[in-house]
């Protein structure tokens with residue numbers, strides 16, 4: 446059943462048994478899951494994938510579980526939407542939106558990584574799971590822990606969006622606000638994971654968690670009719686997703702499921718927290734950590750765990766990186782909503798804003814296939830757009846009142 450061979454250090458190549466651990470004890474490099482590709486080849490064909498299930502688990506052979514998933518069985522296989530209207534605005538004839546704002550169960554791309562991490566936590570026998578989170582991960586860990594019958598302890602920066610805090614507590618999770626930035630929370634969680642027998646989705650379970658992100662890339666290729674796009678624009682926080690989308694496309698190429706991949710990867714960040722974008726623009730190989738200062742919380746990570754690999758992915762693929770101001774991100778949220786009827790959260794506004802900027806810079810051919818990664822739901826961050834609207838006009842339930850204002854309506 447399982448196609449996993451072992452775990453391996455990405456830097457020195459040291460091999461490890463499958464275990465809840467994310468760092469190499471020799472060189473402190475990140476551990477990765479290693480697969481048996483002969484086994485995978487026997488288990489995966491286009492036809493088998495297309496037979497289902499209608500979720501990310503159609504790619505189960507490429508995910509690191511030993512037995513079928515026990516939670517998140519409905520996650521993934523979100524719509525890939527042809528964005529004609531937005532495309533017209535941006536001068537792009539072949540524009541698509543991969544829409545994880547409607548992912549199951551908690552309306553963000555994190556449902557993919559968490560369904561793998563929590564299923565894996567159950568396999569390892571953890572009774573308590575947790576995470577360091579900027580919000581969406583918290584929501585998903587809390588919900589899927591509830592589904593799995595595990596206890597959840599969630600650590601977040603104390604100033605998170607109210608909907609994301611309540612959207613975690615509702616599942617019965619214990620939520621701890623930490624004074625400081627996400628980077629402070631994350632460092633604390635590494636220390637906690639070393640001391641308490643808890644499975645942290647993005648700390649000691651991170652090698653498994655990250656693999657869940659690949660399904661976002663697999664789906665894009667399958668939904669385009671088994672083709673890799675020319676360009677993918679991705680919001681970058683901890684920088685796992687951008688590297689894994691590219692890895693996913695390369696894996697499909699290796700399996701002969703799609704032809705050669707020439708997809709260029711673009712990192713999208715806010716100007717108030719742009720460690721990856723700044724590094725790419727300046728030609729640096731390493732991240733210089735920053736202190737976030739932006740209304741966006743979901744990708745406000747000043748010292749991204751996979752930042753170095755994200756820079757490599759962008760550069761090697763021939764892509765680029767850009768960042769937008771808070772005003773531009775709000776405009777991005779509204780532009781997507783008004784053109785495509787999709788309400789995304791701050792990270793999605795960043796991605797749309799950056800795509801507009803990249804298009805204006807002439808980085809895409811007008812007939813190139815461009816995919817915008819929409820990763821989260823706008824109803825979770827309404828406070829960033831609310832101040833830009835007036836209160837709705839109020840009338841009495843009479844036709845004469847309608848007549849009075851009709852000129853301003855249609």
Ligand SMILES: *Cc1c(COP(=O)(O)O)cnc(C)c1O
Nearest residue numbers: 581682683684685686792820821
């Ligand atoms: C976590 C998150 C991201 C960034 O993902 P990384 O893998 O940490 O770079 C992007 N968008 C949303 C909505 C997220 O919650």
Ligand SMILES: [Zn+2]
Nearest residue numbers: 454457469472
């Ligand atoms: Zn190592």
